[in-house]
Amino acid sequence: MSTKTLIIGAGGVGNVVAFKCAMNADTFGEITLASRTKSKCDAIAANVETKVGVKIHTAQVDADSVEELVELIRQVDADIVINVALPYQDLTIMDACAACQVDYLDTANYEHPDEAKFEYKEQWARDQLFREQGIMGLLGSGFDPGVTNVFVAYAQKHYFDEIHTIDILDCNAGDHGYPFATNFNPEINLREVSAKGRYWENGKWIETEPMEIKQVWDYPEVGPKDSYLLYHEEMESLVKNIKGLKRIRFFMTFGESYLTHMKVLENVGMLGIEPVEHQGQQIIPIEFLKTLLPDPASLGPRTKGKTNIGIVAHGIKEGKERTIYIYQISDHEKCYEEVMSQAVSYTTGVPAMIGAKLMLEKKWYETGVHNMEEFDPDPFMEELNVQGLPWKVMELESPSDLRVDK
Numbered sequence: 001m002s003t004k005t006l007i008i009g010a011g012g013v014g015n016v017v018a019f020k021c022a023m024n025a026d027t028f029g030e031i032t033l034a035s036r037t038k039s040k041c042d043a044i045a046a047n048v049e050t051k052v053g054v055k056i057h058t059a060q061v062d063a064d065s066v067e068e069l070v071e072l073i074r075q076v077d078a079d080i081v082i083n084v085a086l087p088y089q090d091l092t093i094m095d096a097c098a099a100c101q102v103d104y105l106d107t108a109n110y111e112h113p114d115e116a117k118f119e120y121k122e123q124w125a126r127d128q129l130f131r132e133q134g135i136m137g138l139l140g141s142g143f144d145p146g147v148t149n150v151f152v153a154y155a156q157k158h159y160f161d162e163i164h165t166i167d168i169l170d171c172n173a174g175d176h177g178y179p180f181a182t183n184f185n186p187e188i189n190l191r192e193v194s195a196k197g198r199y200w201e202n203g204k205w206i207e208t209e210p211m212e213i214k215q216v217w218d219y220p221e222v223g224p225k226d227s228y229l230l231y232h233e234e235m236e237s238l239v240k241n242i243k244g245l246k247r248i249r250f251f252m253t254f255g256e257s258y259l260t261h262m263k264v265l266e267n268v269g270m271l272g273i274e275p276v277e278h279q280g281q282q283i284i285p286i287e288f289l290k291t292l293l294p295d296p297a298s299l300g301p302r303t304k305g306k307t308n309i310g311i312v313a314h315g316i317k318e319g320k321e322r323t324i325y326i327y328q329i330s331d332h333e334k335c336y337e338e339v340m341s342q343a344v345s346y347t348t349g350v351p352a353m354i355g356a357k358l359m360l361e362k363k364w365y366e367t368g369v370h371n372m373e374e375f376d377p378d379p380f381m382e383e384l385n386v387q388g389l390p391w392k393v394m395e396l397e398s399p400s401d402l403r404v405d406k
């Protein structure tokens, strides 16, 4: 009996997952792509059929409704659900998977629609339920979270007896030619970068103002870039799972023009998540802004340049201090050539496919709800090299070796 795979969400990431699952059809079997807007699924399926020669089924679903999801999962008879809709749908999709006893995977942790806040609490709370139902949930199988967690597990396994500090670096040096656009869902992206920063040191979380801490890192093959400290979800699970850790931070690159646009939008209230009345109608400012901004999926053909995402890990090996940078470089234009999406969607969609592949092959399989660093990193790292995300390891002199403003 062939495997049946259900992908939910037909945005930039859904497009890449559909392509990559089709390219690995031996593992994924019969593939169905479902989303709120069926025409988007049909357009992706047509491109996959033309470029890869694999037929994908499509369906309409409101992923906010557990009943609709249960009906769809049963209809498809899915063995796994890959959730690449929005973080707001994580809990409903998890609950539908539990009701149908089907494995679950996502790339971003649950976010409260009414509060700009994301955390694993609600998803981890479903661990017992998933165990009872005999199914697995893999959380955060994108790039960051996702590959960054696997990089940490790989560093831990092969390079260190103890890791003391981790800096996660996310550099996107791509240029799409628009004055302002976001590389993935604008609502999620803008909520993330306008929130307060946070990092973990000596057993506690330290909060910063949004964009308060700036450092300049010299990214291999990209060059020096302004990088800002943000809170990012993989830190929550890494703090729990990596023993001996003393500090973990996350930095993302932003250009001056992007930040100026953000500041202006924030100052005029366009990033608001509370409804406002406009000519007798209730509108949510950030949702209206999303309507105005270019669709991230449309950036693909226009984006040039590279991404460099990695982790600087510092610690002890056989009594001596050691620092390494494990990183991956993607080229926006090459990604588009292969799967008709830019590198931000590509670097998220490929790891989602790899996580699902390892689950279906039972190389990564344990009932309950899990984060990426809990599994043996080696098979995932091997797949990254094969599936389009080759990585490198660089030995550094110190944790600040790549910084130009130290």
Ligand code: NDP
Pocket: 008, 009, 010, 011, 012, 013, 014, 034, 035, 036, 037, 040, 061, 062, 063, 064, 084, 085, 086, 087, 089, 107, 108, 140, 141, 142, 143, 144, 145, 146, 183, 184, 185, 186, 188, 296, 297, 344, 345, 347, 348
């Ligand atoms: P998009 O906004 O491009 O796509 C989201 C898709 O989900 C759209 O097709 C949308 O439908 C669909 N959707 C939204 N709500 C519902 C619903 N209620 N029912 C059914 N479908 C729905 O986002 P991206 O593709 O850029 O991102 C997808 C996910 O990947 C997000 O969760 C994002 O946070 C995550 N991500 C993770 C990264 C990582 O490295 N871990 C990096 C980047 C993104 P419609 O077309 O009708 O709007």
